[in-house]
Amino acid sequence: MKLFTISHSNFIKVNSRNIDLKNFLAYIWKPEAYYKNQLFKEVWTKKRPGLLRQYIAEVALTQAHQGQKTSVIEVTPAMTTTSPVQMTPAMTTTSLVQMTPAMTPVSPSLSPSILVPHWLEDQTLQTVSPAASEHLNRNFQSIWSIESSRLSTESSASSESTSSGSLSLPFGVVRPGSPYPDYQIRKCSIHTPHISFLILDPRIVTFTKEPSGMFKVLGSGVSGSVYHASLLSSGYQLAVKLYHQAELVPHTIVNEGMIMALLQNTGVVPKFFGVLPEPGDIQKFTLVQEFFGDGMTLYKLIGMMNKHQITLNEKETITLCYRLVHALKVIHSRGVLVNDLKNDNVLVDVSNREFNIRYIDFGLATFGVGMTYEKSYEPNSDIKYSFLAPEVRQGDNPTSVAADIYSLGILIGEIGWRIDELEDIGERCTDQVALARPSMDELVMMMDGLINLIN
Numbered sequence: 233m234k235l236f237t238i239s240h241s242n243f244i245k246v247n248s249r250n251i252d253l254k255n256f257l258a259y260i261w262k263p264e265a266y267y268k269n270q271l272f273k274e275v276w277t278k279k280r281p282g283l284l285r286q287y288i289a290e291v292a293l294t295q296a297h298q299g300q301k302t303s304v305i306e307v308t309p310a311m312t313t314t315s316p317v318q319m320t321p322a323m324t325t326t327s328l329v330q331m332t333p334a335m336t337p338v339s340p341s342l343s344p345s346i347l348v349p350h351w352l353e354d355q356t357l358q359t360v361s362p363a364a365s366e367h368l369n370r371n372f373q374s375i376w377s378i379e380s381s382r383l384s385t386e387s388s389a390s391s392e393s394t395s396s397g398s399l400s401l402p403f404g405v406v407r408p409g410s411p412y413p414d415y416q417i418r419k420c421s422i423h424t425p426h427i428s429f430l431i432l433d434p435r436i437v438t439f440t441k442e443p444s445g446m447f448k449v450l451g452s453g454v455s456g457s458v459y460h461a462s463l464l465s466s467g468y469q470l471a472v473k474l475y476h477q478a479e480l481v482p483h484t485i486v487n488e489g490m491i492m493a494l495l496q497n498t499g500v501v502p503k504f505f506g507v508l509p510e511p512g513d514i515q516k517f518t519l520v521q522e523f524f525g526d527g528m529t530l531y532k533l534i535g536m537m538n539k540h541q542i543t544l545n546e547k548e549t550i551t552l553c554y555r556l557v558h559a560l561k562v563i564h565s566r567g568v569l570v571n572d573l574k575n576d577n578v579l580v581d582v583s584n585r586e587f588n589i590r591y592i593d594f595g596l597a598t599f600g601v602g603m604t605y606e607k608s609y610e611p612n613s614d615i616k617y618s619f620l621a622p623e624v625r626q627g628d629n630p631t632s633v634a635a636d637i638y639s640l641g642i643l644i645g646e647i648g649w650r651i652d653e654l655e656d657i658g659e660r661c662t663d664q665v666a667l668a669r670p671s672m673d674e675l676v677m678m679m680d681g682l683i684n685l686i687n
């Protein structure tokens with residue numbers, strides 16, 4: 233059953249099988265609204281509601297008409313072969329949908345401070361009995377494992393064909409050796425494939441409070457704030473990203489969720505559990521991820537290295553860069569451009585000397601095509617956005633594999649400037665001329681060579 237629309241003809245399905253429909257609707261939809269079909273009509277046609285609002289409304293209506301008692305919301309793929317709407321192949325599109333310019337100065341209406349949503353304030357654990365929470369949590373865990381095994385099965389199966397099954401993964405399009413969109417002049421268009429993710433029941437997540445009584449914020453950026461939380465009964469640690477002005481950018485959030493879902497089982501991004509709706513306002517929802525590496529970003533690590541608060545020996549430094557390169561290769565091989573690769577969008581686990589990493593923040597990531605940044609006229613914008621490739625910063629060219637490689641080169645230089653070989657690789661990646669930068673395969677070969685030398 234149902235789909236929601238998005239302005240750029242991208243269709244999405246959301247799977248929310250882990251929750252009781254009635255409870256869910258009671259949480260996210262005002263009771264008077266979900267009983268009155270007429271009201272839905274009004275909302276749909278006149279106010280152009282957000283994606284999830286439309287979806288929920290349709291689910292509620294259909295269930296009401298069919299008199300279904302099931303607690304399962306089953307969502308059929310929006311892009312079945314019988315669907316009248318055809319998805320534009322990700323690699324051949326000419327669509328000119330313009331993405332929100334990332335280089336525009338932040339609008340003053342965006343809150344510069346951390347937003348604490350009212351429903352966090354209201355959160356009381358008494359609403360769920362220990363037995364119920366145990367049940368919810370078990371349910372959550374099992375759904376998660378089903379979903380992830382389904383994803384991995386589908387991903388390997390779909391490498392042979394362009395799937396129109398329950399998951400439309402892109403592997404039929406991006407094959408090894410196929411022309412990736414290097415240096416192609418394209419305006420941004422989102423063609424992220426339709427990957428299901430879960431709508432979680434807010435009751436299974438407990439937000440962590442500081443001793444001061446404030447909610448624990450892991451970090452706050454342009455698009456949102458990330459809170460520390462945990463699963464109610466197991467205590468599994470989570471990072472929950474709450475977007476500023478979430479109602480204005482639902483497609484951005486859904487896109488980030490789908491990209492995260494697409495990159496699951498690669499081991500290079502945190503586990504992604506789904507979205508958590510804000511009770512009472514379905515247009516606002518949050519991304520729920522695994523809490524990784526104690527929230528230590530590469531930015532913080534580099535700061536500590538420069539202050540000699542932590543020392544990485546040569547082998548560890550090269551290993552860290554090696555991991556960054558290989559992880560980006562994996563991301564690219566799944567058809568995704570990061571477009572916003574910088575030191576505070578990488579988490580590093582410093583709990584042991586392995587220095588495992590995860591890329592985070594796919595808010596600007598695109599699938600199969602580049603995006604165009606708008607030129608910034610802010611003073612010092614060249615310094616502020618120095619992690620972006622020069623051709624991208626100028627606003628003339630879309631992002632590309634080479635642009636991500638430039639940003640990666642900046643990271644390699646920041647981490648490895650004390651080691652000649654790494655400094656050299658960093659410099660080659662940050663060549664002002666995109667075509668002169670190494671390809672991903674060349675970069676991987678260089679890093680493999682280096683790691684072999686020290687082993």
Ligand SMILES: Nc1ncnc2c1ncn2[C@@H]1O[C@H](COP(=O)(O)OP(=O)(O)OP(=O)(O)O)[C@@H](O)[C@H]1O
Nearest residue numbers: 450451453454455456458471502522523524527593
């Ligand atoms: N999975 C995670 N585990 C631990 N900490 C995390 C996780 N995700 C995010 N964080 C923390 O939250 C911060 C902000 O996250 P994120 O970069 O996703 O937000 P943002 O608002 O998109 O930031 P930006 O300004 O870079 O766009 C990170 O720098 C990191 O400290």
